[in-house]
Structures are given as C-alpha cells and as structure tokens.
Amino acid sequence: MKKIVNFLVVALFMTFIGCNSDKCAQSEAETNQYSEQDLDRLGITDKDHLSAASKRALKWDKIGNEWFIEFEVSDLKGDFAYEEGVVRRDPSALLKIDGKYYTWYSRNTGPSQGFGGDIENEKVFPWDRCDIWYATSVDGITWKEEGLAVARGPKGAYDDRSVFTVEVMQWEGMYYLSYQTVKSPYSVRVKNQVGLAWSSSPNGPWTKSEEPILSPADNGVWKGTEDNRFNVLKKGDFDSHKVHDPCIVPFKGKFFLYYKGEQMGEEITFGGRQIRHGVAIADNPKGPYVKSPYNPISNSGHEICVWPYNGGIASLITTDGPEKNTIQWSPDGINFTIKSSIKGAPHAIGLNRTADTEKEPTEILRWGLTHEYMNSDYQYIRRFTSRRVTTHVAKGAGGKKK
Numbered sequence: 557m558k559k560i561v562n563f564l565v566v567a568l569f570m571t572f573i574g575c576n577s578d579k580c581a582q583s584e585a586e587t588n589q590y591s592e593q594d595l596d597r598l599g600i601t602d603k604d605h606l607s608a609a610s611k612r613a614l615k616w617d618k619i620g621n622e623w624f625i626e627f628e629v630s631d632l633k634g635d636f637a638y639e640e641g642v643v644r645r646d647p648s649a650l651l652k653i654d655g656k657y658y659t660w661y662s663r664n665t666g667p668s669q670g671f672g673g674d675i676e677n678e679k680v681f682p683w684d685r686c687d688i689w690y691a692t693s694v695d696g697i698t699w700k701e702e703g704l705a706v707a708r709g710p711k712g713a714y715d716d717r718s719v720f721t722v723e724v725m726q727w728e729g730m731y732y733l734s735y736q737t738v739k740s741p742y743s744v745r746v747k748n749q750v751g752l753a754w755s756s757s758p759n760g761p762w763t764k765s766e767e768p769i770l771s772p773a774d775n776g777v778w779k780g781t782e783d784n785r786f787n788v789l790k791k792g793d794f795d796s797h798k799v800h801d802p803c804i805v806p807f808k809g810k811f812f813l814y815y816k817g818e819q820m821g822e823e824i825t826f827g828g829r830q831i832r833h834g835v836a837i838a839d840n841p842k843g844p845y846v847k848s849p850y851n852p853i854s855n856s857g858h859e860i861c862v863w864p865y866n867g868g869i870a871s872l873i874t875t876d877g878p879e880k881n882t883i884q885w886s887p888d889g890i891n892f893t894i895k896s897s898i899k900g901a902p903h904a905i906g907l908n909r910t911a912d913t914e915k916e917p918t919e920i921l922r923w924g925l926t927h928e929y930m931n932s933d934y935q936y937i938r939r940f941t942s943r944r945v946t947t948h949v950a951k952g953a954g955g956k957k958k
Contacts, residue, residue: 590603590614594614595614598610598613598614600614617893617895619895619896621896621944621945621946622916622917622918622944623883623885623895623896623917623918624896624898624944624945624946625883625896625898625918625921625942625943625944625945626898626899626942626943626945627899627900627901627902627921627940627941627942628940628941628942628943629902629926629928629938629939629940629941630938630939630940630941631938631939632697632698632699632937632938632939633697633698633699634693634698634699634700634701635691635699635700635701636691636699636701636936636937636938637936638930638934638936639936640934641665641666641934642663642664642665642934642936643662643663643664643665643682643683643686643933643934643935644661644662644663644689644927644935644936644937645661645662645682645683645720645904645927645935645936645937646661646662646683646720646721646722646859646904646927647659647660647661647904647906647925647926647927647937648660648661648722648723648724648733648906649723649724649906649907649908649909649924650696650906650907650908650909650910650924650925651724651726651731651758651909651910652910653758655694656692656693656694657692657693657694657696658690658691658692658724658758659690659691659699659724659906659925659937660688660689660690660705660722660724660733661688661689661690661691661722661906661927661937662683662686662687662688662719662720662721662722663686663687663688663689664679664682664683664684664685664686664687666679667679667933667934668680668681668682668684668932668933671743671744671783675741675742675743676740676741680742681742682932682933682934682935683718683720683721683736684717684718684738684742685708685717685718686708686718686719686720687704687705687706687707687708687719688704688705688706688707688719688720688722688733688735689701689702689703689704689705690702690703690705690758690759696923696939697939699937702759705733705753705760705762706719706722706733706735706753706762706764707719709764711740713739714737714739714749714751714767714768715737715738715739715749715751715764716739716740717737717738717739717740717741717742718736718737718738718742719735719736719737719751720735720736721735721736721800721801721802721859721904722734722735723735723801723802723803723804723860725803725804725805725806725841726909727806727841729756730754730755730756730841731754731755731756731757731758732752732753732754732804732841732842733752733753733754733762734750734751734752734769734802734803734804734813735750735751735752735753735802736748736749736750736751736799736800736801736802737749737750737751737768743783744783744784744785745778745783745784745785745797747771747772747797747798748772748797748798748799748800748818749768749770749771749772749799750768750769750770750771750799750802750813750815751764751765751768751769752764752765752769752842752843753765754841754842765842765843769813769842769843769844769845770799770802770813770815770836770845770847771799772793772795772796772797772798772799772817773792773793773795773796774792774796775790775792775793775796776788776790776791776792776793776796776797776819776820776821777789777790777792777820778820785797785820785821785822786821786822787821788820788821790820791819791820791821792819792820793817793819793851794817794819794832794834794851794852795815795817795818795819795834795847795851795852796817796819796820797818797819797820797822798816798817798818799815799816799817799834800815800816800817800818801815801816801858801859801860802814802815802860803815803860803861803862804841805862805863805864805869805889807864807869807889808888808889810837810838810839811837811838811839811840811841811845812835812836812837812869812889813835813836813837813838813845814833814834814835814860814862814871815833815834815835815836815860816831816832816833816834816857816858816859816860817831817832817833817834817851817852818831825877825878826878827855827856827876827877827878827879827880828875828876828877828880829875829876829877830876830877831856831857831858831875831876831877832852832853832854832855832856832857832877833852833853833854833857833860833871833873834847834848834851834852834853835847835848835851835853835889835890836848848890850890850891853886853890853891853892854871854873854877854879854884854892855877855878855879856873856876856877856878856879856880856882857871857873857874857875857876857877857879857880858874858875858876858880859874859875859903859904859905861874861901861905861907863907863913863920864913865885865913865914865917866885866914866917867887868885868886868887868888868889869885869886869889869892870883870884870885870886870895870917871883871884871885871886871892872901872905872921874900874901874903875903879894881897881898881899881900881901882894882895882896882897882898883895883896883898883917883918885917895917902926902928902938902940903926903927903928903929904926904927905921905924905925905926905940906924906925906926907920907921907924908920908922908923908924916944918942918944921942922941922942922943923939923940923941923942924939924940925937925938925939925940926938926939926940
C-alpha cells in the first residue's frame with residue numbers, strides 16, 4: 557500500500573511540473589523571443605526559469621529615463637504668500653499674455669465645518685463656497701491678485717454653492733475656463749457637475765454656460781434615504797457620483813475634455829481610493845461634449861494633468877489607485893500606457909502652457925504652480941520645479957545628479 561501511495565505522489569508531482577509537447581514548445585518560443593541584451597540588462601541569467609516579475613519586465617516598453625523626474629516645491633511671493641484665513645487652491649495652467657503670466661484658482665475665506673453641522677449655511681470643505689479668482693505675475697515668482705473672474709450663480713442655479721478647480725484653454729482669440737460646480741445643499745450625496753465660461757480677454761468679463769457641459773452618469777442607485785455615499789444598490793459607471801477636475805485640450809481637430817470620475821459607493825482598493833479618469837469629446841469648445849464609450853481611460857489618478865506630446869497626449873497620474881505616481885502617454889488621447897513610475901508629484905498642478913512640449917516628454921513640468929495644505933482649513937499656492945534624473949552615485953563618490 558505504501559508503494560502505491562508513493563507512486564501516486566510521484567505521478568501527481570510529475571504531472572504538476574511537466575508539460576505536454578505543445579506547452580513546452582510554447583514556453584521555449586517565449587523564452588527565445590528575448591534577446592541576450594534584454595536578459596543581461598535586467599540581470600536575468602537563467603532564461604529557462606523566468607518568474608512572473610521577470611516576464612513582465614521583459615515586456616516593458618524599450619524606453620530610457622526621459623520620462624523619469626523628481627519634484628521640489630517652494631513658496632511664492634506677493635499675494636500668493638500664505639495668508640491666514642484665506643483659501644487659495646487648485647491653480648489653473650499658466651498662460652503668458654502681453655508679458656504677464658496669468659493663472660486662475662479657487663478662492664474663499666474662513667474655516668470648514670464639515671458635514672456635522674448646518675450644511676445649508678456653513679462651509680463643508682475648503683473648496684466649498686468658492687469663487688474663481690485670477691492673478692498675474694511678470695516673473696512667475698511674485699504674484700498680484702487681480703480679483704474675481706467667475707462667481708457662483710444665483711440661488712437655485714446649478715452652480716449656486718461653489719465654482720472651483722478651474723482650468724484654462726486659449727483658442728482662436730478666446731479664453732475658456734472649465735470648472736467644477738456644486739448646487740446647494742452640499743450633502744454627502746450631492747452630484748458635482750462641470751461648467752464653462754468664456755471671454756475674449758483674460759481679464760473678462762466672462763460669459764457662463766446656462767447649463768452644465770458635463771454631468772455624472774445617472775445609472776447608479778442609492779440604497780435608502782440616509783445621506784451616505786457608500787450605501788448603494790447599484791454603483792453605475794465610474795463617474796456616477798461626481799465629475800471633477802475638468803481640462804479641455806485641442807486635439808486632432810476636436811476638443812478633448814479630460815475629467816476625474818467618482819463612483820457612487822466608491823471603494824478602497826489595493827491601490828487606495830477608487831478614482832479613475834474619463835474623456836468627453838466635442839467639435840466646438842462650448843460643446844456639446846460626448847463621453848467616450850471607452851471610459852474610463854485610466855485605472856488611477858486624482859487631479860487632471862495632461863499635455864500634448866509627440867502627436868499624442870501625456871498624463872500625470874497621482875494620489876489614488878494602483879497606477880498612481882506614473883506618467884502615461886497615448887497616441888489617440890484614449891489608450892494610455894505607463895512611461896515612468898515616479899516618487900510622487902505636487903497636488904493640483906498648474907502647467908506652464910508656454911513650454912515647448914516637444915523638446916522632451918516632461919519639459920512642460922519643469923516649473924509651474926501647485927497648492928499645499930498649511931492645515932485642514934487653509935491652503936495656499938506654491939511653485940513647483942522638476943528635474944530629470946538620469947544617473948545616481950554614492951555619497952562622496954563624485955559626480956552630480958542630472
């Protein structure tokens with residue numbers, strides 16, 4: 557009996573580790589497709605025993621380090637120096653007009669009370685009860701606050717509670733501001749939308765769209781009547797709760813509106829919050845914008861940070877999800893692949909749209925604006941810079957990081 561048992565164990569083991577001729581041939585063909593140079597570069601000396609990690613590495617794009625960068629953040633001067641009691645956050649991209657840099661941003665005053673009190677009259681978040689302001693600078697360091705650009709709408713309008721997280725696009729002599737909107741009351745289950753304003757001058761006046769240009773999907777179903785965003789019967793699309801962080805980019809004769817989607821019943825996954833990006837496309841800057849059937853176009857992300865490069869669109873993915881802290885690129889603006897994994901990036905980046913985006917993939921990230929939390933109530937606008945990292949050396953060994 558013991559011999560029979562031993563025989564069966566050996567047979568099962570051989571079945572487990574063995575393979576039929578077709579599988580062996582397939583495995584051998586897979587191994588032979590890798591060059592000796594690829595194997596040597598990755599430190600793989602036994603090509604007959606490739607782990608899943610080694611197989612993934614061998615399939616990576618053959619790219620260098622031109623997409624890999626590190627960031628630093630520093631304070632600004634003038635009206636963008638920290639001011640107690642004032643919230644300045646979510647700076648837009650930078651435009652240079654008549655010798656001055658322009659940026660637009662979310663602004664309000666006073667602390668936030670959260671959802672525990674009178675949500676009709678108090679301030680829920682730092683981005684609640686915001687209006688959009690703008691500022692100018694000659695050197696990008698010292699900033700002058702110029703005043704109000706776009707205000708909240710009248711009571712009952714879709715944007716009567718807050719207008720915030722603004723982005724700017726310049727196109728054929730016109731300026732377009734896209735931004736998030738909230739209608740009162742600011743409950744946990746409130747659905748955010750996207751508004752648009754336009755002007756022939758960066759100084760305004762601005763004409764606002766009468767209706768939102770983008771809204772959440774309407775195919776989710778809340779469970780019960782309690783104001784709880786995590787209780788759902790059906791979650792719906794990736795953007796069934798909120799559409800955030802809009803950014804319009806002219807691309808291939810169309811206008812691509814990139815945005816962040818938040819889902820009803822949003823979960824915490826193995827990469828953190830369940831946040832993804834989408835895109836809606838229009839023939840005209842004012843719309844109508846139609847969501848791509850391929851949405852979502854990312855598995856991760858937070859604030860939208862996109863720019864044209866090499867005939868396609870590059871995207872900085874931050875903060876949330878399993879692909880956070882990566883820079884990705886797409887030839888068609890929809891299908892993105894990872895080009896680098898970085899250490900992290902500043903919040904709410906405002907890109908320098910005057911940069912030569914074709915000089916190198918990350919040239920537009922050499923400097924720009926960001927916001928930083930001084931505390932949970934107040935944020936202020938700061939400057940970021942970045943540099944490519946192409947070498948590394950041991951301390952005292954000589955040489956410099958580039």
